[in-house]
Amino acid sequence: MEIRRAGHADIPHILDIYNEAVLTTVATFDTVPRTLEQQLEWFEQHGEAYPVVVAEDAGLILGWAAANRYSDRLAYARTAELSLYIRDGHRGQGLGKKLLEAVLAEGKRAGLHTVLSRIVEGNGSSIHIHRQFGFDTVGTMREVGFKFGKLLDVVMMQKML
Numbered sequence: 001m002e003i004r005r006a007g008h009a010d011i012p013h014i015l016d017i018y019n020e021a022v023l024t025t026v027a028t029f030d031t032v033p034r035t036l037e038q039q040l041e042w043f044e045q046h047g048e049a050y051p052v053v054v055a056e057d058a059g060l061i062l063g064w065a066a067a068n069r070y071s072d073r074l075a076y077a078r079t080a081e082l083s084l085y086i087r088d089g090h091r092g093q094g095l096g097k098k099l100l101e102a103v104l105a106e107g108k109r110a111g112l113h114t115v116l117s118r119i120v121e122g123n124g125s126s127i128h129i130h131r132q133f134g135f136d137t138v139g140t141m142r143e144v145g146f147k148f149g150k151l152l153d154v155v156m157m158q159k160m161l
Contacts, residue, residue, distance in 0.1 A: 001095075003102045006043070006052040006064060013061035014054070015039040017085050026120045026152055027085065029145045045069060050080055051106035055095050062090045065099035067107040070116060078113035084126075096129050104133065108161040115161065120145070121153035135159040 006014065019033040034042075046052050052066040067080035082103065086095050107115060117135060119126045127137075135157040145152040 001055055001057040001062070001098075003053055003055050003098050005106070006054045006066075008040075008043070010054050010061055010064070011039050011043055012036060014043070014052075014064045017061070017064060017087050020088050021085050024088070026145070026147050027123070027126075029120075029147060029152075031147060049077075049110050049112075051103055051110055053099060053102045053106060055099055060087075062087050063095045063099055065103035067103055067110075067112060067115060078111060080107055080112050080115050082115050082117040092125075096126070097132070100129060100133055104159070104161065112161055115159050117157045117159075119155045119157060121155050127155060127157070130157045130159075133159065 015034060015036060018028070018039070021027045022030045022033050043052065046066065046068070050067045050069055052064065054064045055062045063084070063086035065082065065084040068083055070076045070079040070081045082100075084096055084099055084103075104115065117130055119130065121140065136159070137155055138158045139156045141154045141156065143151040144154050
């Protein structure tokens, strides 16, 4: 398995993994699958400053992680928000840790200073992995999401690079 920077050829695979999460999990608060055009636009917004990495094994993209622009206000330019998604059937095998390690290292090389992560409360495995990498819980936003008929809290975590 290889962890590497994502390229344009990876976008359809990133989209497949993301849209599966949209439809079946609360890992994202999107409720409508994205189109390929929307995912391409998302990818183009990253550039060198906000890395996107993928885990690939035998030509199959198993997961991806991204340091996303936190805000379009310039004072936030060195702050990113993390995204991390693993293909269904490949979760719980340590891929999340490898991708998190890689995206944080790439983000630091790109000049990022702090990374934020919003995690739905109750996702203990994601919170645990973040803690292993030095993220601190900085707050809980109560009932900010509504998905699958439930109001959901979000834990905000932060790491200085």
